Amino acid sequence: xxxxxxxxxxxxxxxxxxxxxxxxxxxxxxxxxxxxxxxxxxxxxxxxxxxxxxxxxxxxxxxxxxxxxxxxxxxxxxxxxxxxxxxxxxxxxxxxxxxxxxxxxxxxxxxxxxxxxxxxxxxxxxxxxxxxxxxxxxxxxxxxxxxxxxxxxxxxxxxxxxxxxxxxxxxxxxxxxxxxxxxxxxxxxxxxxxxxxxxxxx
Amino acid sequence: xxxxxxxxxxxxxxxxxxxxxxxxxxxxxxxxxxxxxxxxxxxxxxxxxxxxxxxxxxxxxxxxxxxxxxxxxxxxxxxxxxxxxxxxxxxxxxxxxxxxxxxxxxxxxxxxxxxxxxxxxxxxxxxxxxxxxxxxxxxxxxxxxxxxxxxxxxxxxxxxxxxxxxxxxxxxxxxxxxxxxxxxxxxxxxxxxxxxxxxxxxxxxxxxxxxxxxxxxxxxxxxxxxxxxxxxxxxxxxxxxxxxxxxxxxxxxxxxxxxxxxxxxxxxxxxxxxxxxxxxxxxxxxxxxxxxxxxxxxxxxxxxxxxxxxxxxxxxxxxxxxxxxxxxxxxxxxxxxxxxxxxxxxxxxxxxxxxxxxxxxxxxxxxxxxxxxxxxxxxxxxxxxxxxxxxxxxxxxxxxxxxxxxxxxxxxxxxxxxxxxxxxxxxxxxxxxxxxxxxxxxxxxxxxxxxxxxxxxxxxxxxxxxxxxxxx
Ligand code: SF4
Numbered sequence: 143x144x145x146x147x148x149x150x151x152x153x154x155x156x157x158x159x160x161x162x163x164x165x166x167x168x169x170x171x172x173x174x175x176x177x178x179x180x181x182x183x184x185x186x187x188x189x190x191x192x193x194x195x196x197x198x199x200x201x202x203x204x205x206x207x208x209x210x211x212x213x214x215x216x217x218x219x220x221x222x223x224x225x226x227x228x229x230x231x232x233x234x235x236x237x238x239x240x241x242x243x244x245x246x247x248x249x250x251x252x253x254x255x256x257x258x259x260x261x262x263x264x265x266x267x268x269x270x271x272x273x274x275x276x277x278x279x280x281x282x283x284x285x286x287x288x289x290x291x292x293x294x295x296x297x298x299x300x301x302x303x304x305x306x307x308x309x310x311x312x313x314x315x316x317x318x319x320x321x322x323x324x325x326x327x328x329x330x331x332x333x334x335x336x337x338x339x340x341x342x343x344x
Numbered sequence: 345x346x347x348x349x350x351x352x353x354x355x356x357x358x359x360x361x362x363x364x365x366x367x368x369x370x371x372x373x374x375x376x377x378x379x380x381x382x383x384x385x386x387x388x389x390x391x392x393x394x395x396x397x398x399x400x401x402x403x404x405x406x407x408x409x410x411x412x413x414x415x416x417x418x419x420x421x422x423x424x425x426x427x428x429x430x431x432x433x434x435x436x437x438x439x440x441x442x443x444x445x446x447x448x449x450x451x452x453x454x455x456x457x458x459x460x461x462x463x464x465x466x467x468x469x470x471x472x473x474x475x476x477x478x479x480x481x482x483x484x485x486x487x488x489x490x491x492x493x494x495x496x497x498x499x500x501x502x503x504x505x506x507x508x509x510x511x512x513x514x515x516x517x518x519x520x521x522x523x524x525x526x527x528x529x530x531x532x533x534x535x536x537x538x539x540x541x542x543x544x545x546x547x548x549x550x551x552x553x554x555x556x557x558x559x560x561x562x563x564x565x566x567x568x569x570x571x572x573x574x575x576x577x578x579x580x581x582x583x584x585x586x587x588x589x590x591x592x593x594x595x596x597x598x599x600x601x602x603x604x605x606x607x608x609x610x611x612x613x614x615x616x617x618x619x620x621x622x623x624x625x626x627x628x629x630x631x632x633x634x635x636x637x638x639x640x641x642x643x644x645x646x647x648x649x650x651x652x653x654x655x656x657x658x659x660x661x662x663x664x665x666x667x668x669x670x671x672x673x674x675x676x677x678x679x680x681x682x683x684x685x686x687x688x689x690x691x692x693x694x695x696x697x698x699x700x701x702x703x704x705x706x707x708x709x710x711x712x713x714x715x716x717x718x719x720x721x722x723x724x725x726x727x728x729x730x731x732x733x734x735x736x737x738x739x740x741x742x743x744x745x746x747x748x749x750x751x752x753x754x755x756x757x758x759x760x761x762x763x764x765x766x767x768x769x770x771x772x773x774x775x776x777x778x779x780x781x782x783x784x785x786x787x788x789x790x791x792x793x794x795x796x797x798x799x800x801x802x803x804x805x806x807x808x809x810x811x812x813x814x815x816x
Pocket of ligand 1: 407408456457458477479695696697755756757759760777778
């Protein structure tokens with residue numbers, strides 16, 4: 143995984159609450175056995191008109207939004223299905239961070255695993271960002287992972303929470319499985335002491 | 345500190361405690377996998393040259409992309425979709441290569457992952473259970489800590505049998521009082537989500553408790569825990585009791601003889617201490633509930649079946665007004681108008697929420713000797729092959745077919761718009777599943793979530809119908 147430190151990117155707004163992962167990517171795109179083609183399915187219901195042509199009114203399709211890498215989204219973004227295809231599709235499309243007042247738990251964890259930053263901000267900052275984007279569709283924000291800060295267009299820096307371990311992994315480009323594999327000795331002693339006898343090979 | 349049920353299960357699974365710099369390493373007792381969210385995890389394992397640490401704690405089934413069309417002359421369920429074929433083949437290969445038991449499409453034990461775990465006795469109190477599927481919360485009905493994970497985490501569990509987790513918060517969900525006739529477990533959970541919203545449980549694990557919960561069967565508790573995720577909670581739990589032990593006893597994978605007794609003794613220590621403190625509390629009076637139905641595009645947009653569709657003026661803030669507008673525009677429903685009597689096109693009885701034998705018996709009871717309304721497609725989809733066999737032994741299939749309903753093979757079916765079972769664009773479906781998201785049951789499909797009782801009442805009339813009209 144590529145290390146992430148600081149990046150600046152154009153922000154695009156999707157100010158809807160409770161955007162579920164079926165909207166991020168519908169189930170019909172989930173029949174792949176790899177990660178290919180998912181970006182085409184991103185927000186497909188909103189992005190395309192019934193005849194398959196791009197919907198000119200959808201935020202991501204506006205010319206000013208071209209190249210956006212930060213999505214500013216409403217509360218409880220990523221609720222519903224646990225499909226990791228949702229963050230894969232967002233990252234595949236070119237997003238590096240999502241900013242929202244809060245994320246659904248599973249989406250948040252999935253996004254962190256693949257280096258798509260879920261940035262939680264307070265309501266005031268969220269609304270401030272929305273008005274910046276409304277005034278200037280070319281608005282860019284800076285996300286400084288090391289400092290755990292979002293820097294808004296006016297220069298105001300807002301801290302965001304992220305668990306230390308996920309941050310450490312992202313900053314250094316390490317993935318979490320490596321750490322888990324190092325716990326082998328502890329896992330063995332745990333298993334030796336566990337009273338559970340289940341065996342799925344009946 | 346007096347511990348909650350959640351604390352008891354969590355603490356018993358800590359391999360390495362949380363530190364300021366690292367999350368806890370949590371041991372996973374049972375890992376269920378299916379064809380959709382696992383292939384990329386196996387690819388990761390192969391790329392790194394890793395093996396599956398505990399194939400004996402892993403079990404696979406085929407459910408999401410599978411057809412539910414009746415078997416052909418050879419007794420085989422034909423798969424036509426080339427992508428589904430590839431996905432199922434990949435699961436077969438992965439299970440064979442890594443030594444994981446697989447319940448093949450159409451085989452005796454195959455079914456929806458959250459139906460087979462409990463019915464096989466794989467799901468047991470006090471366990472940690474995960475699956476690459478958000479409705480893994482279902483298994484919490486047994487007092488297990490069960491939650492959905494993403495594909496990266498599926499890889500973590502395959503390789504290490506562990507997950508890195510930060511401790512979630514706890515929320516006591518008290519459901520007191522007794523349900524009135526015609527009101528079911530499904531109505532409890534729809535009412536709870538309508539009251540606290542789809543984000544109300546975010547960051548928390550629910551523990552359902554109270555008089556109403558104790559009175560419910562295991563199947564009904566599963567229906568409630570299933571939809572915990574729809575309330576934003578990653579997991580929902582119910583303290584195990586005699587109802588739980590009785591359900592688990594004698595099932596194929598459950599402990600036997602003295603082992604079972606020892607397990608029950610352990611399970612009795614799991615419930616929350618009376619003085620345990622939760623981070624948050626929710627409350628619902630079951631005796632005040634009517635049958636519930638959803639009108640919108642998330643499971644929190646639910647109303648008592650005899651209430652009118654909300655109006656934008658009733659919404660507390662501009663955000664939710666906008667959400668309601670968009671939902672009603674998609675659903676083509678008018679604010680302030682009743683849903684009762686609204687014409688429907690499809691009735692879907694199935695999914696991991698409501699496809700167990702008790703659900704099918706209830707539906708059959710009201711279909712016996714009757715016909716579904718003209719022009720309505722009614723699909724009855726058992727949650728597993730075992731449920732299907734049991735229903736057929738009881739003659740329920742004959743009742744469904746005589747009433748004009750379709751009796752199909754086991755699987756997720758029309759719950760998610762991934763296989764051939766879909767609700768056509770613009771059509772209304774009363775569905776016993778768990779999600780009414782835009783396009784969930786197929787592009788343009790309009791889903792009204794409800795209980796199996798409401799579904800059968802509506803199937804008989806062809807319009808949204810109060811199930812209390814079925815009661816004599
Ligand atoms: S029945 Fe529906 S909700 Fe349940 S596992 Fe299948 S797709 Fe998911």
